[in-house]
Structure formats: structure tokens, C-alpha cells
Amino acid sequence: MIMNDTVDYNISETEPGSRVKPAFLRYHEIPPKEDDEFITKQQTKFLTKPKKYTFSKKVDAFLVEVYKVYKFFTLFFKESFRSPFHLRELINQCYEVGLKSLPLITLTGFIVGIVFTKQSRPSLEEFGAQSWLPSLMGIAIIKALGPLVTALICAGKVSSGIGAELGSMKVTEQIDAMEVSAVNPFKYLVITRVWATTLIIPVLVFYCSFVALLGSSINVNTNDSTSFLSFYQNAFLRISFIDFSESVFKSIIYGFTIGFVGCFKGYNADQGTRGVGKAANQAVVLAMFLVFIEEIMTVQIFNWFRAF
Amino acid sequence: MEKLKHHVINRDEPVISIKNLYKSFDNLHVLKGVDFVLHEGENVAVLGKSGTGKSVLIKIIVGLLKPDNGEVFALGKQVDKLSRKELDQLRLQIGFSFQSSALYDGMNIYQNLAFPLVMNRMGLSKKEIGVAVENIADAVGLKSKLKQMPSDLSGGQRKRIGIARTLILNPKIMLYDEPTAGLDPITSSEIIKLINDVQHQFNTSSIIITHDLTCAKNTSDRIAMLYEGRFVKVGTFQDVFDDDNQVLKDFYNYNFTQE
Incomplete structure (x- = not known):
């Protein structure tokens, strides 16, 4: 669906047969507005689900931080020897x-x-x-x-x-x-x-x-x-x-x-x-x-x- | 306010094309199936309340954020599929004016303006860079401020220098993030005039992110209203605000009762 002049993209007009009301729209921060009452199945597929932690919030955050350090470290050595070199x-x-x-x-x-x-x-x-x-x-x-x-x-x-x-x-x-x-x-x-x-x-x-x-x-x-x-x-x-x-x-x-x-x-x-x-x-x-x-x-x- | 909109729009040539774009941050679903086209020579204002994903949209276009799903084409290239080098080549053709201006604090205005030219090693001599900087500073009316630091400038002047820094690379597309936010009406009208001047002088196509209807009305050929992660209405200013949609009516009424 590509936008043209004066085309109305009101979501309530798309494919009435395939609409579902996803649970997270009812319980999360997006308030259920008139347009959001119905949303296509295809669209719900791409909306991320509420986050679940592997261990706990803090442990997960620590592990993510360790991974970030590793990525930063490897990127440093990868980029160090590639041009351009900012000698100045x-x-x-x-x-x-x-x-x-x-x-x-x-x-x-x-x-x-x-x-x-x-x-x-x-x-x-x-x-x-x-x-x-x-x-x-x-x-x-x-x-x-x-x-x-x-x-x-x-x-x-x-x-x-x-x-x-x-x-x-x-x-x-x-x-x-x-x-x-x-x-x-x-x-x-x-x-x-x-x-x-x-x-x-x-x-x-x-x-x-x-x-x-x-x-x-x-x-x-x-x-x-x-x-x-x-x-x-x-x-x-x-x-x-x-x-x-x-x-x-x-x-x-x-x-x-x-x-x-x-x-x-x-x-x-x-x-x-x-x-x-x-x-x-x-x-x-x-x-x-x-x-x-x-x-x-x-x-x-x-x-x-x-x-x- | 002086209105300078006489844009030559080539509707056969979309410079930006977005299909079914989704973006979430953890549980916050910002964009939920956005479709959009920007034609060559056209200015489109994207309107919407704060937090509706307007800035996220243009950050995805320039490759600062990755989409969760969907396709974003800029100048014929799919942005999220480009290598770093290809993305940099594309970015040279897209100017991005930040809401906060994002001038480099540690550099004076001359160095700020020269930075993209110096860093991208375009084979220009020091003298040629100097001439380019002076010309672009002149185009935004701030040639006399080249030796000053960003902290010495007013909000409006910083915005102008921010726009000039992106124009120095002669981009084909300009993305303005809230160009008039936090400015008084007079300075806002100067920025609006500058956006129109840029369009005429540099022949750019632009997306202007704003919640300021005066800015949108005076700079854009079309308005796109973003609400809850989707465009609820796209059209000329008249088409959009003549619509019966309550969201649009509320937005219009709020803007003009506030002013």
C-alpha cells in the first residue's frame, strides 16, 4: 500500500475478515482507540510481545552489558586497522x-x-x-x-x-x-x-x-x-x-x-x-x-x- | 508570512518509498505498518503528537535505526540492506537537521560547517573548503558568526547552522526534525522561510517532522498525519483538515487554540 495524495489510511477499512484483537493492545501502554480495536493478523505478527526475562531483570541486564563490552572490544580492534585513520x-x-x-x-x-x-x-x-x-x-x-x-x-x-x-x-x-x-x-x-x-x-x-x-x-x-x-x-x-x-x-x-x-x-x-x-x-x-x-x-x- | 511554495514535483520519481514499516522498542510499539512515498521536489510535513514515532520514522530512513519489519527505499536503495560503505554514500545525499541542532560543542561554527567536507575527504583544498563554508553560512545569513562557538548562538541561529551543516554536502533529500520546536514565532517564521529557500536554491525533496501547523502549512505540499503508529490521513493541508476524523479535528483545534 503506497501513499498517494489524499488517500485515507484509516486502518479500520482494511480486510475485515482477518481481524483479531491482540491481548497486548488491551493490557499495555497503547490505549485501545477506535482505530486500534481491530488490527490485521499480518500486523500483529510484527509487533513484539511483552518482554520475558531469561533469568531475572538484573541478571539479564548484566549479561547484556557483558555482551556489549565484547562487541565494543571486537569492534575496536576491527576498526583500528581499517582506513580512514584520523591521525590529526x-x-x-x-x-x-x-x-x-x-x-x-x-x-x-x-x-x-x-x-x-x-x-x-x-x-x-x-x-x-x-x-x-x-x-x-x-x-x-x-x-x-x-x-x-x-x-x-x-x-x-x-x-x-x-x-x-x-x-x-x-x-x-x-x-x-x-x-x-x-x-x-x-x-x-x-x-x-x-x-x-x-x-x-x-x-x-x-x-x-x-x-x-x-x-x-x-x-x-x-x-x-x-x-x-x-x-x-x-x-x-x-x-x-x-x-x-x-x-x-x-x-x-x-x-x-x-x-x-x-x-x-x-x-x-x-x-x-x-x-x-x-x-x-x-x-x-x-x-x-x-x-x-x-x-x-x-x-x-x-x-x-x-x-x- | 511570505509563502514561497511553488515546488516542481516529479510524481514519477519517488525519492523515498516506505512499505509496511514496523518499529517497536521493547513493549512500546511505535510504528505499526507505515506506508509512505516522497516524490522528487516535494515537501511533506509529518504531523503528530509527541511520541507517535515521527522522529523514529526519519531516523529509520537515514539508517540510524533498523526497522523491525518493512521496506525503506531512499534514492532507489533499500536502506536496511546496505553495507556501512554504501550507507555512508547514501547519507551524503540525505541531509538530516536535528531537533537539538546537534552542533559539535568543541568546535567553532567554521569547524562545524567544514567537518562533513573535511571528514569525507572529497579532495577539496583548504581554500575550497573555506569558500564552501562561507557560501553556506551566507546562505543561512550567519556568515559573521563563523568564529563563534555554538554556545554563543541563539536557538534559531543554532538551527540555521545545523541546517547549513547538512546543506554543505549538497543533499538531494532533507529531513527536518522539529525545525521550529522551542522557537519564538518570529524565529519560527525565519526558519520556515529558510526551509522554503533551501527547497528553491538546492532543489531538495524534504520531510518535515513537526507538530506546528503553521510550519506544516507554509512549507509542505502534502501533510501526513501520524497517529498511533500509522498514517491516518495524507493529503494537502485543506484535504487533511477538512476531514471528519476526530483525531485530525482535535489536532487542528488544539494547535490553533494554543496559538
Whole structure:
């Protein structure tokens, strides 16, 4: 039935012999209007039935979410290596993630270095082992504190920022606007951001470790009259190649997680402005949770390597 | 209000053809067997209350939503059967003006207008893109606003830029989603004039989703009244509102008593 000028499509005029009144029209949100009293059998076939849950509403929702993550993950790798590549946007995002996080990373790293040194000194002094302080700081900062502190700061700053930005783009139809302009929003928004965090967070991790060691060295130099050169020699004395690799590996994983979680939550935001806040909040919480899980796993995996 | 409707309609050439279209969201049955044809050079206003599926209909046409059942043809191609690449090719020929304008917050007006050209890599130089942006901004009367951010513009100006951003790709079909919603009568009349100007300058065929009868009357060749997921009446403004159907009478009376 194709529409022409002045044709009346009043449904009550079609095929009187095949009409049935479906139950859901009587009980669901569509009020039974005069036109809806009768509806053809063919039409009822395409109207979906009331939803039944496989397990329960919450379990089903969780499983759907897991499936969405899987789809998002596979789409990310599928689209990452297909043209067009938005290099300019990738560089822009590297700037947004990297350079704009520097002041916070600098401040936090420096304070962590000083505070951890101050906290560790009394315990080492008890055993007359304060000369081990530079080595302790080197191991602690390069293997654990640098990556973890950077990842937690970026989870709070970057992941929430991405979640809120993409979430607001989603609810204000900016993502749909890209789609109808024949631009793939997933490639332009998601792939560039996830690669930017994956590439830049390892750099930030080493920058944070450097600043934390600087803070620590200033504290040690002031209190113990240890020279800077001596501090750094001792700090790196106990750092092996595998420790360094662990740090690099961890920071790449953290970077990917932070970008991915922020993009996933933002890209799938709904419920208007409330959804934007929810996406940003969930991005932080989930990214931090996953960072801790990944920390435990990488430590365990690299300890196995060390045992060989 | 200045009326500019002298459209040359080619009734042999449907640019959009919809057959038996169904769409539901969980238990909410939005479209229940919609049939529709848009001819070349024609403007059709789709009227209906909020939540009747007007926006869903044009989102299906442009491939933003998938139909549950039915066929949607745009420029001779079945929209839901196209690959991503084919769909993108089709989208270059369909302009979509969003209710919220959907301007990119992080870009200024120039970047917003240039975005579709830059991203679709049409082989244009920076200078050519600049000229295209200036021309299209001039066509909507906002050439002086190119350096401003979307947040600096009024609602009407944002709508104009939203329309200009779709026109920059020179589309054959324009889909307007509530172009006058939330605007004062003067700005509404400016948008109505712009829709008619677009039709004349760019020779587009358009679907205008609205619940504003003034807009529908002054922009469209035909009116299609969507009610409870189906078109209850399609015809000229006079035909539709001379009908005895109570739904149409209520809609007409409500609109004009509100104004």
C-alpha cells in the first residue's frame, strides 16, 4: 500500500475478515482507540510481545552489558586497522590526555615521592638500614607507585572526562549527527581516544616515576646528606630489565583500560543529562576497579617469570 | 508570512518509498505498518503528537535505526540492506537537521560547517573548503558568526547552522526534525522561510517532522498525519483538515487554540 495524495489510511477499512484483537493492545501502554480495536493478523505478527526475562531483570541486564563490552572490544580492534585513520584527532587526543594531565601528575608524583620517603625512613632507621632508602624508593616507585598513582589519577581525570564528553555527545545527538554526515563516529571518537590513552599513559607513568624519585631524592639529600648522584645510582641498582618491562606492560594495559572504559560508558550513555553524570561516574569507578585487578594480575604473572 | 511554495514535483520519481514499516522498542510499539512515498521536489510535513514515532520514522530512513519489519527505499536503495560503505554514500545525499541542532560543542561554527567536507575527504583544498563554508553560512545569513562557538548562538541561529551543516554536502533529500520546536514565532517564521529557500536554491525533496501547523502549512505540499503508529490521513493541508476524523479535528483545534 503506497501513499498517494489524499488517500485515507484509516486502518479500520482494511480486510475485515482477518481481524483479531491482540491481548497486548488491551493490557499495555497503547490505549485501545477506535482505530486500534481491530488490527490485521499480518500486523500483529510484527509487533513484539511483552518482554520475558531469561533469568531475572538484573541478571539479564548484566549479561547484556557483558555482551556489549565484547562487541565494543571486537569492534575496536576491527576498526583500528581499517582506513580512514584520523591521525590529526589522535594527536589532538594525545595532547588532551598527556599535556593537560601533566600539572596534576607532577604535583601528585612529587608529593608521593616525598611522603613515601618520610614514612619509610623511621622503619629503616630502627634497623640501621637508612642507607637502603634509595633502593627501596627506586623499587617502590618504578615497580608499583609510579604506574599505580598515574593510572588512578588518569582514571579519575581522563576516564571520567572521556565518559562525560562522549556521554553528552550521545545525549545531545552529536554522535548521530556524525553518523548522518557519513562519518564513522566510532572511528573518530572511540579509536582515537583509546589509542591516545594507550600510547600516552606509559609516558606519563615514567614522567610520574621520575618526578616521584626527584621528590624522594630531595628529601634524602636534605635529611641524610646523600648526593643526588649517589641516590640515583642506588635507586636503580636493584631495578632489573624484567622490573622495567613489568612497568611498561602494566602502564600500557592501564592506558588501554582507562580509555576503553571511558569510551564504552560514554558511547553507551542514555537517560539524558542524568546519563552523562552516570557515565562519568561509572567510568571512574570501573576504571579504578579494573586497574587494581590488573595490578594484582601483572604482579603475579611477572613473579612467575622471575621464578623461571 | 511570505509563502514561497511553488515546488516542481516529479510524481514519477519517488525519492523515498516506505512499505509496511514496523518499529517497536521493547513493549512500546511505535510504528505499526507505515506506508509512505516522497516524490522528487516535494515537501511533506509529518504531523503528530509527541511520541507517535515521527522522529523514529526519519531516523529509520537515514539508517540510524533498523526497522523491525518493512521496506525503506531512499534514492532507489533499500536502506536496511546496505553495507556501512554504501550507507555512508547514501547519507551524503540525505541531509538530516536535528531537533537539538546537534552542533559539535568543541568546535567553532567554521569547524562545524567544514567537518562533513573535511571528514569525507572529497579532495577539496583548504581554500575550497573555506569558500564552501562561507557560501553556506551566507546562505543561512550567519556568515559573521563563523568564529563563534555554538554556545554563543541563539536557538534559531543554532538551527540555521545545523541546517547549513547538512546543506554543505549538497543533499538531494532533507529531513527536518522539529525545525521550529522551542522557537519564538518570529524565529519560527525565519526558519520556515529558510526551509522554503533551501527547497528553491538546492532543489531538495524534504520531510518535515513537526507538530506546528503553521510550519506544516507554509512549507509542505502534502501533510501526513501520524497517529498511533500509522498514517491516518495524507493529503494537502485543506484535504487533511477538512476531514471528519476526530483525531485530525482535535489536532487542528488544539494547535490553533494554543496559538
